[in-house]
Amino acid sequence: MREATSIPLLQKLESLVMAHYIHDIVSKFRNTNILLIGDIILDHYAFGSVDRISPESPIQILDVSRDEYRLGGASNVANNMVALGATVTISGVIGNDENGNMLRKALREQNINDALFVDNDRPTTVKTRMIAQGQHLLRVDREKKDFLSAQLNAKMEQYVVDNIDKYDVVVISDYAKGVLSAQLCQKIIDIARKNDKPTLIGPKGDDWSLYKNATLISANRKETQIIVGFPLNSMEDVKKAGQHLLEKLGIKVAVITLGPQGIFVATQEQQIHIKADAQEVFDVTGAGDTVLSLLSLCTAVQCSWKRAISLANIAAGIVVGKVGASTVTPEDLYAKAIYSENTHLRKLKTLPEVIVELELFRNQGRTIVFTNGCFDILHPGHIRYLEYCRNRGDMLIIGLNSDASISRLKGPERPVIKEKDRGEMLAALSSVDYVVIFEEDTPTKLIESLQPDVLVKGADWKGKEVAGAKFIESYGGSVEFYPYQEGYSTTNIISSINKK
Known part of the structure; x- marks a missing residue:
């Protein structure tokens, strides 16, 4: 018995040690000041519907109902570093136009310092994606x-x-939009070297000579294969490629991200391969930016390369479990260390986090189902109900009443189970994809923000006013009712316990 219980205790101790080491490093990020130079892009999303063909030519007509603007390009690296507590200044070029003004406003909102220059001869770089019914x-x-x-x-x-x-x-994030010429890159690297400032590169293209003598280059397997001229099919190939980059470019550190195989780093003194954690991958968008961000901050606080790569690997594992170009926070890193085995806790999300992740699911044409409730004292009736909900579509989001909300609705003795614990139990169910806690008495605002395709309620709600139902039906969504089943009730369970 003693031997059996020592295993989870050892795992817990290891997790706590990992969390302490992560906290020790990440807490220092708040004192870092980073200069990021690169190509800044404004991402524009035009959402709408298509139900007509143009009489002018056989093409679809998109009726735009909503526009969204987001920071793209090099600013995703800046977003990652700011999310981890760093002070970041971004330098690049925008046009003398309204899009440039919008980009500057977005930078301010993300607390990214602006050292941009205006070019009257070029527009602000904008990528517009037109999307209808979840399809690009x-x-x-x-x-x-x-x-x-x-x-x-x-x-x-x-x-x-x-x-x-x-x-x-100094971080250089190259997206090949014309800002980073070989001359400018070499000037920046030279200035940094003369002032003993490390320079880290996120490269682009098939000619990396413009990055010569930088401190570090971080690239993925595909990008590296193009530069070295041979496939990276084995770890021996990867090691050879790392040495090639060190010798040809005169850099101190070569980092090659290998997807499911982890991250490889080569220096003149050592070669390190950190294997990736087993992780459900939703989207690899932005993982390279996350690695570059962590390496930059770890360099700023003079962390060892082994620790820096380990931390970058953890962060990359977190971000591929999110949807879209996402950032990683200190809380994400701590949670990963402490709850490394409890992957269900990743289903507990804030509303802004879920909104971002739902966008890609919508673009893939997935049907999003929503239900809500208190779920105080989880019982088999709840589990069957949630399985029914999940079968109405491709993913299920639960709006969970907060403790304060339940107390207002059901009295000061409720809830029996606190919101954090109720959320964790729901997240552990395979039928549930996300859990979002809301403070209001009804989920109307939550539904309006999430815009699900299907709303499910119990049959006892038939004929009554269902919060959010009219809104969902206004854009073609549906409201469905779960057949009422007797025998299970939280109120009855509490009453039965009190009688005993």
Whole structure:
């Protein structure tokens, strides 16, 4: 018996040690100041519906009902670093236009400092994605990829010269939109080296000579194969590629992300391969940006490469379990260390987190089902009800009444089980994809934010006013009722316990 109980105790101890080491590193990120230079993109999403063909030519007509604008390109790296507590200044180029103003506003809202320059001869880079009924119809790019004028190059270079002392690390995030010429890259790297500031690179393209003498380059397997000229089919190939990059580019550190195989790092002194954690992958978008962000911050706090790669690997494992280009927070990292085996806890989300993740599911045409309730003292009736809900579509979101909400609805003695514990029990069910706690008496605001395809309620709600039903039906969604089943009731369970 003693031997059996020691295993979970040892695992718990290891988790606590990992959490302490993560906290020790991440807490230092708040004191870092990072300069990020690169191509900034405004991502525009036009959502609507298609039910007509144009009389002018045989093409679909998109009736746009909603527009969204998000930061893209190099700013995703900035988002990741800010989310981890760093102070970040981003430098790049925008056009003298309304899109540039929108981009600047978005940077302010994300607490990213703006050191942008205006180019009157080019537009702000915008990618417009047109989406109807969850399907991408078309992407339209507005951009000019020509390299900057000598005057703008000089201004960006001078900014680095004048401000280099402020920053701990310089990060170059290249998306091949014309900002980062070989001349400008080499100038930035040279200025940083002369001032003992590390330079980390997120590369692009098939010529990496413009990044020569940087501190670190971080790239994925596919990008690296193009540069070294041979496939990376084995770890021996990966090691050979790492050494090739060190020698040809004069860099100190080569990092190669290997997807499910983890991350490999090569320096002149050592080679390290950190295997990826087993992780359900929803979306790999932005994983490379996450790795570059963590490596940059770990470099700023002078963390060892082994620890930096370990932390970057943990962060990448978290972000691929989210949907879309996502960020990782200190809380995500701590939770990963403490609850490494409890993957169901990742289903507990805030409303903003769920909204972001639902976007990709909608784009894939998945049917989103929503239900809500108190779920105080979970019983078999609840479980059967939730299985029914899940079978109405492709994924199920539960709106869970908060403790305060239940007390207002059912009296001060309720709930019996606190919201955190109720949420965890629901998240452990295979039928449940996400749990969101809401504070209001009804889930109307939550439904309006999530815009599910199907709302499910118990049959006892038939003929009554169901919160959010009219809203869902207004855009073609449906409201369904679960057949009433006798024999299970939280109120009856509480009454039975009290009698005993």
